[in-house]
Amino acid sequence: MTDTPQDAGDDYARHNARMKRMAEARAKMQARRTLERGLLIVHTGNGKGKSSSAFGMAIRSIGWGMKVAILQYVKGKWETGERNFFEAYPDLATFEVMGQGFTWDTQDRAQDIAAARAAWERSKEMILDPAIDFVILDELNIVLRDDTLPIAEIVAFLKERPLTKHICITGRGAKPELLEIADLVTDFGEVKHPYHAGFAAQKGVEF
Amino acid sequence: MTDTPQDAGDDYARHNARMKRMAEARAKMQARRTLERGLLIVHTGNGKGKSSSAFGMAIRSIGWGMKVAILQYVKGKWETGERNFFEAYPDLATFEVMGQGFTWDTQDRAQDIAAARAAWERSKEMILDPAIDFVILDELNIVLRDDTLPIAEIVAFLKERPLTKHICITGRGAKPELLEIADLVTDFGEVKHPYHAGFAAQKGVEF
Numbered sequence: 001m002t003d004t005p006q007d008a009g010d011d012y013a014r015h016n017a018r019m020k021r022m023a024e025a026r027a028k029m030q031a032r033r034t035l036e037r038g039l040l041i042v043h044t045g046n047g048k049g050k051s052s053s054a055f056g057m058a059i060r061s062i063g064w065g066m067k068v069a070i071l072q073y074v075k076g077k078w079e080t081g082e083r084n085f086f087e088a089y090p091d092l093a094t095f096e097v098m099g100q101g102f103t104w105d106t107q108d109r110a111q112d113i114a115a116a117r118a119a120w121e122r123s124k125e126m127i128l129d130p131a132i133d134f135v136i137l138d139e140l141n142i143v144l145r146d147d148t149l150p151i152a153e154i155v156a157f158l159k160e161r162p163l164t165k166h167i168c169i170t171g172r173g174a175k176p177e178l179l180e181i182a183d184l185v186t187d188f189g190e191v192k193h194p195y196h197a198g199f200a201a202q203k204g205v206e207f
Numbered sequence: 208m209t210d211t212p213q214d215a216g217d218d219y220a221r222h223n224a225r226m227k228r229m230a231e232a233r234a235k236m237q238a239r240r241t242l243e244r245g246l247l248i249v250h251t252g253n254g255k256g257k258s259s260s261a262f263g264m265a266i267r268s269i270g271w272g273m274k275v276a277i278l279q280y281v282k283g284k285w286e287t288g289e290r291n292f293f294e295a296y297p298d299l300a301t302f303e304v305m306g307q308g309f310t311w312d313t314q315d316r317a318q319d320i321a322a323a324r325a326a327w328e329r330s331k332e333m334i335l336d337p338a339i340d341f342v343i344l345d346e347l348n349i350v351l352r353d354d355t356l357p358i359a360e361i362v363a364f365l366k367e368r369p370l371t372k373h374i375c376i377t378g379r380g381a382k383p384e385l386l387e388i389a390d391l392v393t394d395f396g397e398v399k400h401p402y403h404a405g406f407a408a409q410k411g412v413e414f
Contacts, residue, residue: 012316022311035406047393049250049260052267056259059266060288061411063295081267088270089296104229109219134411166412183406185398186254192392199242199390204268204341205373 038165039183040158044141044174047188048206054136054168055082061166062092066133069094069126073119073171074139076101080207094132098122099139103146116148127161134166141171144178151175245372246390247365251348251381254395255413261343261375262289268373269299273340276301276333280326280378281346283308287414301339305329306346310353323355334368341373348378351385358382 041057043050058068070086076099086095098119100106126135144151155177161167169178179185194202201207248264250257265275277293283306293302305326307313333342351358362384368374376385386392401409408414 015310015316016314019311019314023314026311030407033402033405033407035401035404036409037406039401039406039409039412041412043256045396047395048391049256049263049393049395052263053256053260054263055266056256056262056289057412059262059292060259060414063288063290063292064410066411081270082263083270085266085270103222104226104233107223107226107230109222166409179398182399183401183404184255184412186256187396187398188254188256189252189394189396191386191394192389194242194246194390195240197242197390198240199244199246200237200240202243202246202373203271204273205246205248205264205391207267 037163038161038167040161040181041166041168041184042141042174042178042182043168043170043186043188044172044179045186045188045190046172047190048193049188050170050172051082051138053186053188054138054170057166057168058093058134058136061134067094067131068092068134068136069129069132070096070136070138071119071123071126072097072099072138073116073143074099074102076105081204082207094126096122103148112143112146112148116143119143120149120154124157127157127165127167130162130164132165134168137167137169139171140169141174141178143171144175145171145173151177154178155181244370245368245374247368247388248373248375248391249348249381249385249389250375250377250393250395251379251386252393252395252397253379254397255400256395257377257379258289258345260393260395261345261377264373264375265300265341265343268341274301274338275299275341275343276336276339277303277343277345278326278330278333279304279306279345280323280350281306281309283312288411289414301333303329310355319350319353319355323350326350327356327361331364334364334372334374337369337371339372341375343375344377346378347376348381348385350378351382352378352380358384361385362388 061068100115106112123137126132143149268275307322330344333339350356
């Protein structure tokens with residue numbers, strides 16, 4: 001930008017003309033994007049935001065009148081903000097916690113496998129339920145990464161899923177077999193994390 | 208894992224012992240993370256999920272009884288899932304849309320600058336309001352990237368912010384000056400996006 005009002009006016013006029021051309025180009029691009037069906041979405045990576053982004057999509061979906069089901073694979077009985085929220089507003093979404101805690105907390109491989117199996121059976125019900133429009137399987141990637149559930153079985157089921165709903169799977173370390181069949185994959189990269197500066201996990205942010 | 212139940216039992220016992228050691232190491236690590244104060248959080252990158260992750264943190268915060276304020280810098284009058292949601296449940300959070308649309312839609316640089324300035328003045332009120340615990344400035348990065356607001360002024364204000372609340376700023380192309388003063392930065396990387404396969408933006412997912 002330049003100094004005098006006249007120059008600023010010229011700059012603005014050039015900017016406005018450029019934006020007009022950009023709008024036309026974007027309209028053409030959008031016109032080619034016409035497909036619509038349920039998406040298989042994967043949130044992975046070591047950065048923060050994978051689960052919260054899924055909860056944000058839940059909010060958007062609820063805002064459109066869609067029915068949302070959320071199943072947590074890892075979190076156990078402890079209190080979280082999302083759990084408090086969905087328990088306070090039970091009509092908004094189906095929210096189920098079927099995890100038993102982190103593997104280092106349970107210290108019981110047989111129990112981890114049984115809990116993951118039960119959660120997966122419930123997940124299949126949600127995915128097959130025609131009343132549900134969006135299924136969030138929170139931290140399923142962790143369970144798959146640790147081979148607590150067999151990836152081949154999960155992928156085979158997801159390939160045959162109904163295409164009438166979105167499914168979002170979160171957790172670090174997503175298996176390549178899952179990424180292969182996904183429609184939308186975001187890698188959450190850690191650039192800066194307050195843990196490294198000595199901060200505790202904080203309410204509202206991490207849980 | 209191995210074939211016989213006896214071997215599986217041995218594997219499980221080794222796993223369980225390893226998890227016990229991991230739990231002890233983690234407990235020591237957590238004990239060193241004791242700082243707590245409001246975090247300055249930045250969501251940037253070209254991938255999907257920056258805004259929805261902020262909305263998810265809003266849900267977590269509401270679940271903890273915190274007061275949340277959300278201000279959208281770019282989205283204009285059009286309908287979105289998040290807008291429908293927070294308008295349907297106005298007691299949950301303060302939700303304000305002060306953008307006028309994308310720059311290629313407005314095609315009016317002077318109007319963009321005036322709208323961004325008004326949004327920033329409102330943002331400062333939210334940040335200074337002692338009743339608000341979490342402020343989300345959605346797409347502020349876009350406005351800063353385009354120099355629609357001066358980064359130096361915004362950074363100077365944020366450096367002096369009250370440390371009693373979290374602030375989350377979203378949008379691609381975050382300025383280095385902002386990353387420098389942030390506590391938590393996630394880069395949302397696009398691995399696979401349905402746009403490229405011809406899909407339209409879909410309700411609940413993108414808006």
